Amino acid sequence: MDPRKRIEELKSAIARHEKAYYLEDRPEITDVEFDALLRELGGLEEKYPRFLTADSPSQKVGGGVSEKFSTYKHNPPMLSIDNSYNEEDLLKFDERVKKGLGKTEVEYVTEPKIDGLGINLVYSSSGRRLKGVTRGDGETGEDITGNVLVIKSVPKSMTFEKSWNQVEIRGEIFMQRSDFEALNEERRKNEEQEFANPRNAAAGSVRLLDSNVTKERKLQLFCYSMYIFDEKGASIENVFKTHFEMLQKLRELGFPVSERVKKHKNVDEVLKEIWAFEKDRHKLPYDTDGMVVKVNGFADQRELGATSKFPRWAMAYKYAPEQAETVIEDIVVQVGRVGTLTPVAKLKPVFLSGSTISRATLHNEDEIKKKDIRVGDSVLIEKGGEIIPKVVSVIISKRPRGAKPFSMPTNCPSCGQPATRAEGEAAWRCVNRACPDQRLEAILHFVSRDAMDIEGLGPSTVVQMLEKGFLNDCADVFRLDYAKVAELEKMGEKSADNLRIAVETAKGRGMQRLLAGLGIRHVGERAALVLSRRYASVDDLMNADEEELSSIFEIGPKIAQSVAEFFKDAENRKLIARLKELGVNVKSDASKPDSQALQGKTFVVTGTLEGVSRNEAKELITRAGGKTAGSVSKKTDYLLAGSEPGGKLDDARKLGVKIIGLPQLREMLGE
Numbered sequence: 080m081d082p083r084k085r086i087e088e089l090k091s092a093i094a095r096h097e098k099a100y101y102l103e104d105r106p107e108i109t110d111v112e113f114d115a116l117l118r119e120l121g122g123l124e125e126k127y128p129r130f131l132t133a134d135s136p137s138q139k140v141g142g143g144v145s146e147k148f149s150t151y152k153h154n155p156p157m158l159s160i161d162n163s164y165n166e167e168d169l170l171k172f173d174e175r176v177k178k179g180l181g182k183t184e185v186e187y188v189t190e191p192k193i194d195g196l197g198i199n200l201v202y203s204s205s206g207r208r209l210k211g212v213t214r215g216d217g218e219t220g221e222d223i224t225g226n227v228l229v230i231k232s233v234p235k236s237m238t239f240e241k242s243w244n245q246v247e248i249r250g251e252i253f254m255q256r257s258d259f260e261a262l263n264e265e266r267r268k269n270e271e272q273e274f275a276n277p278r279n280a281a282a283g284s285v286r287l288l289d290s291n292v293t294k295e296r297k298l299q300l301f302c303y304s305m306y307i308f309d310e311k312g313a314s315i316e317n318v319f320k321t322h323f324e325m326l327q328k329l330r331e332l333g334f335p336v337s338e339r340v341k342k343h344k345n346v347d348e349v350l351k352e353i354w355a356f357e358k359d360r361h362k363l364p365y366d367t368d369g370m371v372v373k374v375n376g377f378a379d380q381r382e383l384g385a386t387s388k389f390p391r392w393a394m395a396y397k398y399a400p401e402q403a404e405t406v407i408e409d410i411v412v413q414v415g416r417v418g419t420l421t422p423v424a425k426l427k428p429v430f431l432s433g434s435t436i437s438r439a440t441l442h443n444e445d446e447i448k449k450k451d452i453r454v455g456d457s458v459l460i461e462k463g464g465e466i467i468p469k470v471v472s473v474i475i476s477k478r479p480r481g482a483k484p485f486s487m488p489t490n491c492p493s494c495g496q497p498a499t500r501a502e503g504e505a506a507w508r509c510v511n512r513a514c515p516d517q518r519l520e521a522i523l524h525f526v527s528r529d530a531m532d533i534e535g536l537g538p539s540t541v542v543q544m545l546e547k548g549f550l551n552d553c554a555d556v557f558r559l560d561y562a563k564v565a566e567l568e569k570m571g572e573k574s575a576d577n578l579r580i581a582v583e584t585a586k587g588r589g590m591q592r593l594l595a596g597l598g599i600r601h602v603g604e605r606a607a608l609v610l611s612r613r614y615a616s617v618d619d620l621m622n623a624d625e626e627e628l629s630s631i632f633e634i635g636p637k638i639a640q641s642v643a644e645f646f647k648d649a650e651n652r653k654l655i656a657r658l659k660e661l662g663v664n665v666k667s668d669a670s671k672p673d674s675q676a677l678q679g680k681t682f683v684v685t686g687t688l689e690g691v692s693r694n695e696a697k698e699l700i701t702r703a704g705g706k707t708a709g710s711v712s713k714k715t716d717y718l719l720a721g722s723e724p725g726g727k728l729d730d731a732r733k734l735g736v737k738i739i740g741l742p743q744l745r746e747m748l749g750e
């Protein structure tokens with residue numbers, strides 16, 4: 080191999096991958112693979128120093144390469160906060176809080192809601208070393224310490240009190256509007272792609288390979304919570320009585336806290352602040368999209384607890400999104416991976432809330448009829464919580480003459496087969512399993528980064544493979560004839576061989592990614608993780624019925640139903656069998672229990688346990704082969720109850736379920 084040629088290849092590959100990182104926060108290869116490229120380049124340059132140039136990425140990164148990125152488990156998890164979009168929802172939240180606490184008035188704290196990147200700063204008393212971790216999925220984040228260390232407003236150490244051993248401080252990293260605009264201005268000059276919005280810019284910047292670049296990005300920090308642990312790792316919970324008090328302490332310790340934090344006697348005061356801030360927020364140098372409302376008292380917060388997703392003591396009030404006017408140039412119908420036909424509007428590009436919009440989803444036939452949306456119409460669009468904007472309304476006075484009402488095609492635009500619309504459903508669906516677009520979407524989803532993560536199977540390649548009959552379903556990915564693959568357009572032997580390696584590697588990804596890739600309705604990354612923790616393999620999961628599935632903590636009835644339906648289908652069972660035959664690992668890594676002490680026993684956990692969170696207790700149980708459920712039923716073997724156990728204790732007594740405490744659990748675990 081010509082070393083000079085290889086060095087050039089590596090340089091351009093590294094530049095390309097770095098760009099994918101910078102821009103989209105969407106790398107095409109894993110961190111390990113990226114590091115391998117860098118190492119190979121460094122090795123070659125060392126061997127052939129005459130080919131070393133000043134612009135080589137090996138020179139540029141100079142010590143700034145983070146060891147990208149080890150993971151860190153948040154304790155407690157970084158839950159997201161439930162949203163409300165109007166006053167009624169907020170008042171209902173207040174009612175629930177008051178009812179839950181048995182009080183007639185509750186004190187709240189409000190904080191502006193910044194659209195940034197959640198961060199967990201972990202300080203330990205030994206050596207005062209700081210660790211910075213992204214929010215990740217809320218449970219596990221990426222350790223990005225190297226890049227956090229270069230953010231000016233992040234304190235690099237903190238003052239500990241005697242009994243404190245570790246402190247976790249949560250906050251939000253963001254970029255001010257002016258810094259964002261300056262950054263994009265520079266990128267335009269350098270002919271680099273611009274960031275879509277300040278949030279993307281901030282997220283991309285903290286995950287950079289080169290912390291020297293992160294340093295130039297002028298990131299900001301606001302902190303909003305603090306968890307203190309003693310040397311046994313138990314949480315110390317009596318340091319502050321209120322959230323407000325804790326925020327003041329954070330400020331005292333040198334952590335930036337929003338200047339707009341306020342305490343309120345009751346919900347009426349909260350509403351006044353929300354109205355006032357709606358006007359003021361545009362004067363701030365950074366973007367906000369709402370107000371976070373939190374119950375002030377920590378004892379109250381603990382009493383209210385959390386659902387599987389959200390704390391019950393906090394609510395985010397979101398302001399109505401900004402709107403823009405544009406024109407619908409065309410309406411096209413897309414076929415999704417489960418056959419749903421979705422009408423999509425092609426828009427005259429328009430700038431809205433920080434990005435340029437050229438498409439909007441029209442959801443379904445009824446939605447179009449209700450709003451009477453026609454090609455040629457001028458419309459108002461807005462960006463809500465979703466990434467894809469939606470059409471709010473048609474400006475009828477601007478409708479061009481002769482604009483015709485839109486009618487959904489009765490045949491699938493991809494395969495031409497008649498589409499059907501089931502009673503009670505809004506969507507038209509193509510039920511032809513052989514439908515090309517469905518297959519394409521299903522396979523692209525299967526190989527995508529969040530699922531089986533197979534590099535080298537982009538849309539154009541998969542389209543060719545479908546046309547040539549190499550692929551019919553996901554399993555065929557594992558039995559490609561690479562001699563034929565090499566002959567595809569833009570392929571060649573080398574790419575085909577790389578693809579072969581990627582496919583072989585993907586066989587071992589395991590149950591979670593496989594589940595996420597199968598396209599089971601409502602089963603995304605999170606549900607796939609939960610299921611792969613509960614079941615040892617896809618085979619075990621296939622034999623679970625709907626009732627059992629819906630008893631799993633975090634698996635709702637919708638998910639339970641669609642999983643059960645998916646595996647009832649003979650075709651899908653065949654698909655799994657073929658995947659197994661082809662050597663795809665359908666076993667779970669996550670569910671490997673440490674011991675079998677609690678095998679076959681189902682637990683429900685309630686109340687405040689001493690020294691461990693409820694989630695930790697659940698993990699202790701699952702690791703020992705036990706199961707946990709969200710509510711007490713006849714199937715429950717034990718109720719693990721801490722202090723203030725609430726209604727579950729009554730349920731357990733009524734059903735005669737055995738009630739135990741943490742010491743008994745530890746005994747059962749043989750600790």
Ligand SMILES: [Zn+2]
Nearest residue numbers: 491494509514
């Ligand atoms: Zn079709």
